[in-house]
Amino acid sequence: MGRRHPFSIFLQGAILTMRTGTAKAQRYGFIAAFTLPAFAFFCIFTIYPVLQALYYSLFDWSGMSEHKTFVGLDNFKAMFRDPIVWRSVGNDYFLVAGKVIGIMALATFFAVALTRFRFKLSGFFRSIFFIPNVISVVVIGVLWNFIYNPQIGFLNAFLSLFTKEKVDIAWLGFPAHTIWMLLPPAIWAGIGFYMILIIAAIQNIPSSLYEASDMEGAGQWSQFRSITLPLVWEQVKVSIIHITMTTLNGSFIIVWIMTEGGPDNSTQVMGSYMYQMAFRQFHFGFGAAIGVLILVVSLITTIVLQRLMRQETIELG
Amino acid sequence: METGIRNPVLKVVFYAILLLWSVSVIYPLIWTVLDALKDNEQFFLNAPWSLPRLPLLWDNFAYVWNHYHFDRYFVNSLVVTVGSTLLGLILSATTAYVLARYPFRGSGLLYLLYISSMMVPFILALIPLFFLMNSFHLINKPIGLILVYASSQFAFGIFVLVGFFKSLPKELEESSVIDGASHFGTFFRVMLPLSQPGLITIAIVNVLNIWNEYIIGTILINDPQQYTLPVEIAVMQKEMQYRTEWGPLFAGLLFTIVPVLIVYIAFQRKIASGITAGAIK
């Protein structure tokens, strides 16, 4: 099937439009012509590969062999018994929580500081703060690996300025909680985008509101609480959901370029463990099962968050 | 009128925080430039912030440009980025327009489908994607990469543009229809020009994403003739593990960072409004 399909419908639509000329046919012809090409692309290059990958979760397949064995739900059963899977889920939620708190606190602060505080150089700061967002994640990984390097890295060299002995902390090698060290690069790289989002929202707030509040002698803090926060809450919500979605689905990249899930699987997240199992340990079916888990966890989390934050709005409003 | 912060201590503190963060962003970039001019020995013997020794190793740039064929990869990246951005733009704009203005049975579902594709772990789809492209004979061809990248932009493009089209006043179309224009005519002659700011902004965001993409690129392109820049950087980084050449690696990184920075600074405002357009719905 496939490639001829959308175009022929496009043609049909066009012909229909010309011949019949009725408003309804015109309308449907137009809708078809405008949506079907993109939809065909989407089905072929996005939906089909994803569905096929998820289908592999029902097979015992090394990922290299031409033969696959159907095993039903065995991969899922094995997955739920695997303690590393649970640790990965925990690490993912840790990153979600850490990023949401860290990014939102700093991004909101920067947004307010760069709009309401009328600093000189605000434009300059705004340009600078967005820069990490335009840099490739490969570059970010290389940079932060050098920062954390125990011997030639920036962080230890900097700390050594204040100590007598040379500092030799292995920042990515603690027996536990190494996942904490992945938060700074993730936050550093993420802030710009959300800062701009909130800046835009603040700029949409009518200045009359602030003027009135100025007349009453309200300070910055009370203005922030009574005006800014309630009126940018919509954007904050969108940001939180976006951070959650992109973290659950994309956190593997920062993990993989920095620790490969180590030491001793302590920084494994769902995505990196999926990669490890599917491509390093030759259990593609098991990896695909983790892929299904990621999808399900993302969907549930997003829905729950949306529910929770809907209530939040009412309380604040 | 200076009504920002009244407390001078607080003001200094806030300024300090902003400056500190700026340094944390700019410093790594400066560091990249400095390190591109060092050799391995300097990496190990001197403090990370030390200046490179004279004479500066400008050959590192020459070395990566020639030895690693960055000239070719630069062109490849350009072709793939421009091609897929244009294609993705046309397809998501047409879809978004219909979803915003021509509700039909299932249009809400279609919109949700596009948006929820943002939640799918795409790495898993790599192997099926490879076979698909292979059966179309699109492996190692820029056009294959363009098709895949173009469809990867739909979710964001449609998300932003549906909001954008909805924000445009309906009267414009109505008067156009009264003038006897067809649906197509209205879109191409009236709506498209009006949505130019929205289109440009998502184009820029997509250009930045595609310019930096390397995971799909690594799988779909394995002919060194056809590498894009980030694919080459990924390969180079792998190679560095066996042939430690940090100076050239950083020089290579600069070749990818600087063009993006130019695009960013030149179009800064558009990017900002693009992100905003996506959020305001």
Place this chain on the structure above:
Amino acid sequence: MRNRRKIGVISLAILLVAMLLAACGQKKGDTASPSASQPAASPPASSASASASAPADSGTKLTGDFEVQYFVGGYGDKWWNKVIDDFAKANPGLNVIKSGGPQINEQMKPRWIGGNPPDFIYIDGAGLNDRQMVEDGQLEDLTDWFKTAKNVDGDLIGDILAQAPQQYGGKIYNIPLVLNSWGIFWDKALFKEKGWTEPQDFQQFLQVGDQIKAAGINPFIHTGKYPYYINGAFLYPAIVSANNNDPSILQDMAANKPEAFRSPAVLAALNKIVQLRDKGFIDKASVQINHTDSQMLFLQHKDAFIPNGLWLPNEMSKDIPSGFDFGFIPSITQDPGGKVVANTSTATVAVAAKAKNKEAAKAFLQFIFSKAQASQWAELSGAPSNIKGDISASNAPNYVKDAAKYLTDPNTVVIPTITYNADVDKAMMDATLALTIGKITPEEWVKRVSDAAAKVK
């Protein structure tokens, strides 16, 4: 605001132009890019030798395309370029395609799954596991061919191999090309300068370790991000030493027998790691760094010993400080007077089960398993090849000759190459790393790994 942005753009543009000028200004003549006509050209690094595909001249019997996949890692690709070019010259009717590079294993993987693999493969580097490939039916059964195969000089290949091919259910699929040994390295020059004794057994190692530590140098660094280095060069030889020099225990481990992991020998070996750890010998940086970082630190004398393989000096050739003189022993965990244990690591070559040109692939095998190519390998790759022969007269570096001496010494226990199950291997790596940082006890190591082995069965 607008002006500042302009200035920003302009200054960056200037930087870009400066970079380009720096690049072009020093363009040298030798950078001919690989010709575009080559079907799947060699990686950029090897552009100099783009003439592999000679014009068709049907004088010889081998014709058609012949594709070689080779991973480029610590050994570099000088030998591959040379041998493939030689082979192409000898067979002008053949269109030889080089598919090599540091990421080639990932890149070719889809083609292996898709049933369209290259003809010939060199199995080395991350992402390839010969055991897995055999299980997946990817490799051609070479059992019968190997019985009678002669190399280009007329020698039976089976006769000249230093290490015989690994057998899977009595069958042969891949033939070891490179014979390597894991072991412990140090700098002889540094030891001489400081008056330290080069250790021959574990006692001496601990003694000199104390001296080194007292001198303010870390005694021992390893590649914690990839713990197979410390496993291969320290743990496995230690297990064999503790098992009365009987390497069959490792074969039982490779066969996923849980009881093998519970042997007292394993515990004894693990306790030697604990000793290093508790004496503070292990550089704290080890846990998070990769091989190049750990090797650099070793070369810079921040650390005295490093567990590694014989490819190390070649891999780091550009960064070896002048005066550095590699000392090497295959194992350091034996008791005084005990035998040295050499854990060998071979890299093998094989023919794809779905190869389109098996004739050419087998001819290539006969071509590369010759004495001439073997000494060339030792020279260009700085590592011993798997072909018996006296290399003392060749141009191979000294440590290669030393290592070859160890490997042929009757007093050395040579462990044949063993590929572990990928899951068990990963479990061992994780557990060993956890042990080095004090996260688990040796008993927990045993429990974890034997559980993993039981699960595989």
